[in-house]
Amino acid sequence: xxxxxxxxxxxxxxxxxxxxxxxxxxxxxxxxxxxxxxxxxxxxxxxxxxxxxxxxxxxxxxxxxxxxxxxxxxxxxxxxxxxxxxxxxxxxxxxxxxxxxxxxxxxxxxxxxxxxxxxxxxxxxxxxxxxxxxxxxxxxxxxxxxxxxxxxxxxxxxxxxxxxxxxxxxxxxxxxxxxxxxxxxxxxxxxxxxxxxxxxxxxx
Amino acid sequence: xxxxxxxxxxxxxxxxxxxxxxxxxxxxxxxxxxxxxxxxxxxxxxxxxxxxxxxxxxxxxxxxxxxxxxxxxxxxxxxxxxxxxxxxxxxxxxxxxxxxxxxxxxxxxxxxxxxxxxxxxxxxxxxxxxxxxxxxxxxxxxxxxxxxxxxxxxxxxxxxxxxxxxxxxxxxxxxxxxxxxxxxxxxxxxxxxxxxxxxxxxxxxxxxxxxxxxxxxxxxxxxxxxxxxxxxxxxxxxxxxxxxxxxxxxxxxxxxxxxxxxxxxxxxxxxxxxxxxxxxxxxxxxxxxxxxxxxxxxxxxxxxxxxxxxxxxxxxxxxxxxxxxxxxxxxxxxxxxxxxxxxxxxxxxxxxxxxxxxxxxxxxxxxxxxxxxxxxxxxxxxxxxxxxxxxxxxxxxxxxxxxxxxxxxxxxxxxxxxxxxxxxxxxxxxxxxxxxxxxxxxxxxxxxxxxxxxxxxxxxxxxxxxxxxxxxxxxxxxxxxxxxxxxxxxxxxxxxxxxxxxxxxxxxxxxxxxxxxxxxxxxxxxxxxxxxxxxxxxxxxxxx
Ligand code: HEM
Numbered sequence: 001x002x003x004x005x006x007x008x009x010x011x012x013x014x015x016x017x018x019x020x021x022x023x024x025x026x027x028x029x030x031x032x033x034x035x036x037x038x039x040x041x042x043x044x045x046x047x048x049x050x051x052x053x054x055x056x057x058x059x060x061x062x063x064x065x066x067x068x069x070x071x072x073x074x075x076x077x078x079x080x081x082x083x084x085x086x087x088x089x090x091x092x093x094x095x096x097x098x099x100x101x102x103x104x105x106x107x108x109x110x111x112x113x114x115x116x117x118x119x120x121x122x123x124x125x126x127x128x129x130x131x132x133x134x135x136x137x138x139x140x141x142x143x144x145x146x147x148x149x150x151x152x153x154x155x156x157x158x159x160x161x162x163x164x165x166x167x168x169x170x171x172x173x174x175x176x177x178x179x180x181x182x183x184x185x186x187x188x189x190x191x192x193x194x195x196x197x198x199x200x201x202x203x204x
Numbered sequence: 205x206x207x208x209x210x211x212x213x214x215x216x217x218x219x220x221x222x223x224x225x226x227x228x229x230x231x232x233x234x235x236x237x238x239x240x241x242x243x244x245x246x247x248x249x250x251x252x253x254x255x256x257x258x259x260x261x262x263x264x265x266x267x268x269x270x271x272x273x274x275x276x277x278x279x280x281x282x283x284x285x286x287x288x289x290x291x292x293x294x295x296x297x298x299x300x301x302x303x304x305x306x307x308x309x310x311x312x313x314x315x316x317x318x319x320x321x322x323x324x325x326x327x328x329x330x331x332x333x334x335x336x337x338x339x340x341x342x343x344x345x346x347x348x349x350x351x352x353x354x355x356x357x358x359x360x361x362x363x364x365x366x367x368x369x370x371x372x373x374x375x376x377x378x379x380x381x382x383x384x385x386x387x388x389x390x391x392x393x394x395x396x397x398x399x400x401x402x403x404x405x406x407x408x409x410x411x412x413x414x415x416x417x418x419x420x421x422x423x424x425x426x427x428x429x430x431x432x433x434x435x436x437x438x439x440x441x442x443x444x445x446x447x448x449x450x451x452x453x454x455x456x457x458x459x460x461x462x463x464x465x466x467x468x469x470x471x472x473x474x475x476x477x478x479x480x481x482x483x484x485x486x487x488x489x490x491x492x493x494x495x496x497x498x499x500x501x502x503x504x505x506x507x508x509x510x511x512x513x514x515x516x517x518x519x520x521x522x523x524x525x526x527x528x529x530x531x532x533x534x535x536x537x538x539x540x541x542x543x544x545x546x547x548x549x550x551x552x553x554x555x556x557x558x559x560x561x562x563x564x565x566x567x568x569x570x571x572x573x574x575x576x577x578x579x580x581x582x583x584x585x586x587x588x589x590x591x592x593x594x595x596x597x598x599x600x601x602x603x604x605x606x607x608x609x610x611x612x613x614x615x616x617x618x619x620x621x622x623x624x625x626x627x628x629x630x631x632x633x634x635x636x637x638x639x640x641x642x643x644x645x646x647x648x649x650x651x652x653x654x655x656x657x658x659x660x661x662x663x664x665x666x667x668x669x670x671x672x673x674x675x676x677x678x679x680x681x682x683x684x685x686x687x688x689x690x691x692x693x694x695x696x697x698x699x700x701x702x703x704x705x706x707x708x709x710x711x712x713x714x715x716x717x718x719x720x721x722x723x724x725x726x727x728x729x730x731x732x733x734x735x736x737x738x739x740x741x742x743x744x745x746x747x748x
Contacts, residue, residue, distance in 0.1 A: 015318045015393040022385040026423045033427035033457055037442065040453060048448075123439030132441075132448025139440030139449075143431065 048133025594654025
């Protein structure tokens with residue numbers, strides 16, 4: 001790690017973080033639209049929603065919750081490691097964080113393959129036979145979790161890039177706001193999941 | 205002020221110097237906020253002219269009942285594409301992306317926005333989105349025919365190329381969000397010493413409020429369009445009553461964005477009007493804080509009124525009542541601004557230069573648009589005029605008569621600063637007069653037609669509507685003649701106009717301390733500001 005050289009003259013960490021927080025608001029609102037739809041349709045079809053939710057794979061969902069929370073922990077640790085100048089450990093932690101994302105997606109793949117195998121996917125003939133409320137539930141389920149999965153993918157890539165940047169010294173003790181921002185993004189992905197998980201998997 | 209009033213002849217400020225690369229590349233890869241602003245200006249105006257052409261064709265079709273020059277299907281495509289271009293490619297990016305980019309950093313004494321590269325990226329997104337929308341016209345099932353609102357169920361069923369056009373609008377939303385983030389951060393972080401919040405120009409205040417709306421409302425549009433696209437690709441049925449969905453939910457989601465978007469369109473226009481009037485009345489602005497906070501008031505209250513687009517779509521009476529009441533509340537901060545402008549004019553030493561004429565026209569036309577908005581905002585009267593030409597007249601008064609004319613005002617106000625040259629003022633005034641006349645003939649006739657019951661989005665009409673339709677079409681010709689004259693005059697001015705000097709209008713804001721055109725790096729040293737932007741009672745304008 002290279003501690004020499006002054007930080008860039010135009011460097012404004014506070015500004016960069018402010019920008020990131022604003023961006024995160026927009027992400028929250030993006031998912032917010034889906035949660036509004038969820039709320040309205042839940043109110044309209046409480047029983048069908050509960051029935052459909054019961055069919056989701058709770059074990060895989062729980063595993064994924066644990067995986068994402070672990071990922072967030074690793075990323076938070078990597079940020080504080082960099083803050084103390086420990087670039088080696090930070091790099092490992094970041095790779096670990098990226099790996100949790102991949103693990104999450106692998107789980108999701110298993111879960112969705114099984115469900116699609118049972119003929120449950122948006123617009124499927126099997127769903128068309130069921131009560132409309134269940135069709136809406138699964139429609140929202142696939143779209144919301146799909147969008148979230150996309151964010152996990154982007155987040156993992158980001159973390160991998162951060163790991164590389166730590167390795168080649170572009171992220172260092174006096175200059176790691178980009179890492180902090182990527183960490184924030186990863187926490188957001190986590191946070192959204194924390195809402196998705198009970199709404200879809202734990203609904204009674 | 206020690207800086208020269210005009211950049212020396214060989215170097216015309218940021219127009220000729222600064223880019224990392226030579227020629228065109230030096231523009232399309234420049235991170236200079238002024239160059240990006242001009243890139244936006246040229247691209248947005250190009251689309252504006254396309255939109256105008258489509259509007260004129262629409263009007264031509266309506267010159268007589270029955271099929272005149274285009275078929276029903278073509279007509280549907282025409283008003284859809286006209287609406288999409290005017291809304292998403294012209295009026296929403298118009299003010300923030302063009303004049304915000306050009307002057308927001310200078311107004312707060314900064315050398316650039318907070319994230320210059322992101323800024324350039326926004327422009328590229330804008331161009332990519334515009335390309336997508338253009339491609340959607342010629343591929344798939346042909347140009348979309350849903351109206352710019354993309355309402356389901358029709359948009360989920362029509363064979364035309366809705367998904368691609370919707371995706372284009374989605375990308376535009378992303379570009380708009382990035383601009384918003386950039387501006388909020390810039391205003392928070394880059395104000396020069398002495399530019400505290402009470403010394404921001406009202407233009408910057410309005411951009412700040414707008415940026416928040418861009419950030420907080422646009423994601424709703426994004427998710428709505430994503431859902432529409434997925435509906436077409438996957439058929440999840442989320443808006444299809446046959447599969448348990450509800451089409452009204454689409455309308456809610458759409459207007460949760462699109463009504464606040466109306467304030468993205470109009471707030472910066474109000475901002476520039478608040479900046480122009482004190483300059484040409486030579487008086488401190490009346491009620492600075494009232495104007496500044498009414499921007500915030502409009503931005504927040506405006507986020508709660510989307511339901512007034514849906515009075516006849518199927519909502520509970522309670523919801524209708526609440527949305528109607530909230531709509532009336534939004535009128536208050538707007539009226540506060542109007543009264544403040546008028547009070548600023550009172551006993552001012554007024555000069556009616558072209559920018560001022562446009563600003564005053566904004567007040568007049570916007571007031572007509574706003575008052576007719578109240579007719580639409582009260583549920584009882586809305587039932588009668590909903591989806592008629594009255595609505596079309598109303599929103600053209602607000603968007604074109606309001607924002608459009610303020611946009612032209614901003615062009616005439618900052619033109620000498622941007623190009624260092626002056627256009628022909630008499631010709632500009634003439635163009636203004638022609639446009640003003642044509643505008644009112646065109647849209648006032650349409651409002652009367654609407655009151656008499658002529659629906660919007662129809663290529664045909666009953667014979668009793670013929671006379672006024674003919675008048676409206678003639679009005680559109682007059683309007684376009686004025687537009688053309690204005691653009692010719694501006695283009696000539698940019699090339700051959702007389703040197704304008706640093707401060708032709710006697711403005712007190714920071715851009716007038718710089719030479720015209722401003723140098724690539726705005727301020728050689730970051731200025732220390734010791735007076736407010738409208739303190740005509742205390743300081744005299746630089747370079748005078
Ligand atoms: C010379 C200029 C213009 C002319 C002649 C014109 C004409 C028209 C006409 C006749 C319609 C109604 C079509 C119908 O409902 O059957 C229309 C619709 C519309 N115009 Fe314009 N217009 C012009 C400029 C503008 C501008 C500057 C804006 C925005 C800033 C704008 C935005 C719209 C929108 C959003 C619609 C609604 C499209 C829809 O129904 O989906 N127009 N225009």
